[in-house]
Amino acid sequence: xxxxxxxxxxxxxxxxxxxxxxxxxxxxxxxxxxxxxxxxxxxxxxxxxxxxxxxxxxxxxxxxxxxxxxxxxxxxxxxxxxxxxxxxxxxxxxxxxxxxxxxxxxxxxxxxxxxxxxxxxxxxxxxxxxxxxxxxxxxxxxxxxxxxxxxxxxxxxxxxxxxxxxxxxxxxxxxxxxxxxxxxxxxxxxxxxxxxxxxxxxxxxxxxxxxxxxxxxxxxxxxxxxxxxxxxxxxxxxxxxxxxxxxxxxxx
Numbered sequence: 001x002x003x004x005x006x007x008x009x010x011x012x013x014x015x016x017x018x019x020x021x022x023x024x025x026x027x028x029x030x031x032x033x034x035x036x037x038x039x040x041x042x043x044x045x046x047x048x049x050x051x052x053x054x055x056x057x058x059x060x061x062x063x064x065x066x067x068x069x070x071x072x073x074x075x076x077x078x079x080x081x082x083x084x085x086x087x088x089x090x091x092x093x094x095x096x097x098x099x100x101x102x103x104x105x106x107x108x109x110x111x112x113x114x115x116x117x118x119x120x121x122x123x124x125x126x127x128x129x130x131x132x133x134x135x136x137x138x139x140x141x142x143x144x145x146x147x148x149x150x151x152x153x154x155x156x157x158x159x160x161x162x163x164x165x166x167x168x169x170x171x172x173x174x175x176x177x178x179x180x181x182x183x184x185x186x187x188x189x190x191x192x193x194x195x196x197x198x199x200x201x202x203x204x205x206x207x208x209x210x211x212x213x214x215x216x217x218x219x220x221x222x223x224x225x226x227x228x229x230x231x232x233x234x235x236x237x238x239x240x241x242x243x244x245x246x247x248x249x250x251x252x
Contacts, residue, residue, distance in 0.1 A: 001251045002026070003100065005143035005214055006235075007033040007197075007244035011066075014242050015043055017235050019050045021246065025232070028070060029095055030246075031102035031143040035064030042066070057091040065091045065102045065144070073100070083125035090126070092133075098222070098251075099137035101130070103144035111166045119147070123172040130179055134219060142181060142217040145197075145244060148173045150183070154212035156193065164211055181217035184229035184249045196231050197244045205236055216249040225251045 004027045008014040011032065022030065030052075035042070039058045047054045047068055056066035057078045065088065067073060073093025080090050092101040103126065108119035134140055149155040149165050150173045159165060177183065185194075195210030204210060218226060228250040236245040 001028045001096065001098065002248060003029045003031070003098075003141055003143060003216065003251070004232075004246045004248040005031040005033070005102070005145070005216055006246040007104070007145040007214060007242060009034050009036070009242040009244065011035045011037055011043065011064075012041070013240060015046060017238055017241070019046060021232075021235060022050050022052060022068070025246075025248070027068075027248070029100055030068040031100065032066045032068065033064070033102070033104035033145045034062075035066060036061055037064060055091055055093055057088045059086075059088045063088045063104055065089060065104050067091055067093055067100060067102050069093075069095055071095060075099075080122075080125050080129050082129070083122070085122070089122070094137060097137075097139055099133060099140040101133070101140065101142045101144075103142065103146070105144060105146045105148065107147050108163050108169070111162050111168070116163075120168060120172065123169075123175075127172070127175050127179065130176070134179060138219055139221050140181075140219040141222065141249070142176065142215075144215070145213060146173065146215050147213050149211045149213050150174075150215075153192070154195075156195070156209045156211070158209065159211065164213060176217060180220050182220070182223050182226075184216045184218050184226055185212070185231075185247065187223070187226055188229055190230075194231060196247055198236065200243055214244055214247045216247055218249065218251075222251055227252050
């Protein structure tokens, strides 16, 4: 099973890239974040023409998540149960006994801000919910744009902004790991400064000035089946790309 995550930063703009990537890579599931479109505007016909079904949770201008699959997803969940939130950041479903949770984690703006407090509360609610999800479905993948670079090696050494790399954010990431999840990317030898996001400004991609903030955490029963995890930088080199690039995990 091949599962990928990709913050497309506007599905309307990046739809041709997504369709081409599906054709070239043939994932079993592609988790998308930052759709920036309402459900009524979701390009379902184009996705179905590419051979995929979709479940989605969108809103106008901001946020929005979707999971594209070849087979139907069971037990679809929208948002974090019990957490009051107008922002559309979570969608989950079960594929061949694997629970796939697609999340667009809050940015947080700046440490100490109201948006940072929301981020930390959201992460706490997510962690509590996932604890129950893992009991119900032990085979689980948490995919998405986490907006957290969990270790120093996940950020360019010259990154000066505290957001994404602060200790409270990293501690929240570790609490997810402590649920029994494993960072699939770090199961394998990777090149130094392996990132998944680069700012559009100041030639950041060309200079590889980035962050690794897009992750695939897998539960213990899936670890032994994990054969690869990697970033695909090719879409970031296209004209009008997303500032993120896909991250892929392969499970035998």
